[in-house]
Amino acid sequence: MSDVLGYRDGQLCLESVSLAQLAATTTTPFYCYSHHAITKAYQTLQQATAQKNVHIHYAVKACSNLAVLKLLHQLGAGMDIVSQGEMQRCLAAGIKGEAIIFSGVGKTDDEIAFALHHHIHRFNVESLPELAAINRVAAKLGVTAPIALRINPDIDAKTHAKITTGKKDNKFGIGWDGVENAYRQASRLPHLRPMGLTMHIGSQITEAAPFRHAFARMEVIVSRLRQQGHRITEVGLGGGLGIAYNPAQPPDIQGYGTAVQETANRLACRVELEPGRFLVGEAGILVTRVLYVKQGTEKKFLIVDAAMNDLLRPTLYEAHHPMLAVTQPLDNKQETYDVVGPICETGDYLALNRTLPALAAGDLLAVTHAGAYGAAMASTYNSRPLIAEILVKGETFSTIRPMVSVAQQLAWEKIPDWL
Numbered sequence: 001m002s003d004v005l006g007y008r009d010g011q012l013c014l015e016s017v018s019l020a021q022l023a024a025t026t027t028t029p030f031y032c033y034s035h036h037a038i039t040k041a042y043q044t045l046q047q048a049t050a051q052k053n054v055h056i057h058y059a060v061k062a063c064s065n066l067a068v069l070k071l072l073h074q075l076g077a078g079m080d081i082v083s084q085g086e087m088q089r090c091l092a093a094g095i096k097g098e099a100i101i102f103s104g105v106g107k108t109d110d111e112i113a114f115a116l117h118h119h120i121h122r123f124n125v126e127s128l129p130e131l132a133a134i135n136r137v138a139a140k141l142g143v144t145a146p147i148a149l150r151i152n153p154d155i156d157a158k159t160h161a162k163i164t165t166g167k168k169d170n171k172f173g174i175g176w177d178g179v180e181n182a183y184r185q186a187s188r189l190p191h192l193r194p195m196g197l198t199m200h201i202g203s204q205i206t207e208a209a210p211f212r213h214a215f216a217r218m219e220v221i222v223s224r225l226r227q228q229g230h231r232i233t234e235v236g237l238g239g240g241l242g243i244a245y246n247p248a249q250p251p252d253i254q255g256y257g258t259a260v261q262e263t264a265n266r267l268a269c270r271v272e273l274e275p276g277r278f279l280v281g282e283a284g285i286l287v288t289r290v291l292y293v294k295q296g297t298e299k300k301f302l303i304v305d306a307a308m309n310d311l312l313r314p315t316l317y318e319a320h321h322p323m324l325a326v327t328q329p330l331d332n333k334q335e336t337y338d339v340v341g342p343i344c345e346t347g348d349y350l351a352l353n354r355t356l357p358a359l360a361a362g363d364l365l366a367v368t369h370a371g372a373y374g375a376a377m378a379s380t381y382n383s384r385p386l387i388a389e390i391l392v393k394g395e396t397f398s399t400i401r402p403m404v405s406v407a408q409q410l411a412w413e414k415i416p417d418w419l
């Protein structure tokens with residue numbers, strides 16, 4: 001991040017664009033993303049995992065703006081989606097079905113049909129009833145659906161409970177003991193073409209060890225299936241690589257990369273990674289303005305114009321997002337604040353007990369590392385607008401989603417004529 005975010009003439013700049021200058025023309029709060037940071041994250045991951053048979057599929061849900069999808073596709077990424085809506089986004093960004101993998105535990109018949117119609121590369125299947133559903137929909141359309149089974153390797157990724165997905169009590173994947181049986185069933189269904197296995201053990205994992213353990217389990221089960229005569233040609237190793245929300249806990253990119261490369265070599269088939277956060281997380285900034293500084297009985301509150309509907313991660317995941325004053329502080333005066341939004345919820349905060357340069361009403365604050373699961377998780381709670389997104393490249397910037405105003409949202413609604 002530091003090579004794209006820094007002070008120039010006392011003003012915080014993303015690449016060569018001053019955030020204060022952006023805030024002068026865009027209603028705060030807003031998100032902005034660095035083209036260079038996304039590009040660099042992609043290249044870093046690609047270099048760390050470089051093997052001929054390793055393919056990167058971006059997990060669209062992390063940040064699903066069309067411009068971000070197009071940029072990552074230009075860099076060479078395929079896509080990993082979890083809904084028909086995300087597939088529609090990919091198609092709108094000019095990405096073909098063949099480059100898209102459909103993950104997720106709850107695909108509907110309509111979603112399956114839509115994906116088959118657009119020649120989806122593969123479905124990652126998470127249960128026996130889903131196998132049956134895909135077989136049935138494919139039969140109706142007279143096609144064969146390429147699938148992989150998502151296994152649950154029962155690995156503790158040592159991350160936040162709400163983002164661990166590879167333990168046996170999670171809803172995700174097919175339990176370790178049921179994989180061989182499920183694969184046998186899949187290979188008997190006439191409208192399915194089983195290609196292999198996938199897994200995804202969780203998110204914001206900064207150490208290599210959980211990945212190594214999970215990959216080792218994957219190798220075991222793949223060789224068992226191969227011994228049973230199944231042709232395994234594609235294996236998904238999931239996403240989950242973390243970013244340095246906390247500079248003291250950076251992700252072990254090299255350790256992860258080595259683990260991927262070694263596993264990919266031993267598997268000797270097409271291997272996919274599904275990173276979301278790592279590719280876009282550090283590239284995004286939420287810019288917000290201080291509305292009030294409020295002295296409570298015990299605490300000082302920085303009441304800002306961004307809220308939990310704009311960035312849910314602090315309250316949902318107890319996530320830490322670094323923050324910087326947009327105008328470089330001239331002195332060392334610091335204060336400890338709860339940084340809170342205007343929403344009527346105690347959980348509406350961006351940071352608790354955060355020591356920051358002393359700020360005043362009207363000052364701008366940059367919430368960093370907000371590119372992943374930021375705008376993508378935003379809602380209109382409290383009838384707030386969906387805030388703008390801006391893409392910055394060098395000195396150039398463009399609004400890649402204008403603010404969706406409350407007036408526009410009202411047009412979505414209808415009062416019945418009998419009322």
Ligand SMILES: *Cc1c(COP(=O)(O)O)cnc(C)c1O
Pocket residue numbers: 059061062080082103104200202203204238239240241274275276277278372
């Ligand atoms: C969310 C998700 C990802 C991406 O996770 P990150 O932690 O953002 O890399 C990858 N694969 C699947 C199946 C997911 O659900």
